[in-house]
Amino acid sequence: MSYCVNCGVELQKSEPRCPLCGTEVINPNELKEEKPIRPYPAHVEHLDKNIDRRYIASFVSLLLLIPLFTAMLANILVSKQLTWSYLVLGGELVLFTVFLLPMIARMPKILYAVIDASAVSVLLLLIRVLTQSSWRWFLLLGLPITLLTTVMCWFFAMMTLPKCKIPVLIRFTFALTCIGLLVVAIDFFISLYKNAIAWPTWSLYVLFPCLVLASSLLILNRRARVKEELKKRFYF
């Protein structure tokens, strides 16, 4: 039985190279052996997972048309015109842009964020028109919260990219701080909607734990030994 000199993985007798790290195997005792037969198949099929996912997402998108048409048909039969079924259309639009579009089309992350925010805004606009409510909640609550959440999601998406060089603990610090600040912003917009600009109240219960956690992560990040240990345990 032999082992790779570089990574220590156990090797088959026939292996000319380590299957894990690619280090050449030199065994002085087996030099005289003719080319041995490798116990692995010579040809390995590589399945393209992207095509598979795209196919499934397109199929699910088509399936979404069934509840949409059913709702529209029911709406026309009952009310003689399209009214509430527009909400189904808006909801499905959001579902499609948030979950299915990233699997079907490849484009820059910022474009996904813009499309998602537009879809949610369209849904909010449909709700406003159909319920004939005032513009105030749309402009003071719906739109700003949607935009802020979108910017935050885009920011998180950028931080999860493999090319992002920020240490993982710092990324979590950023994320926690962002979540805390978003909740404070939501609190602010709600008080603005109620016609009173007030000191944030309930959102502080979210902000403070987030900040405490974030700063402890920051401290952890400064300790090289803890960082190394975390790296080993979570395979960062």
Ligand SMILES: [Zn+2]
């Ligand atoms: Zn090896």
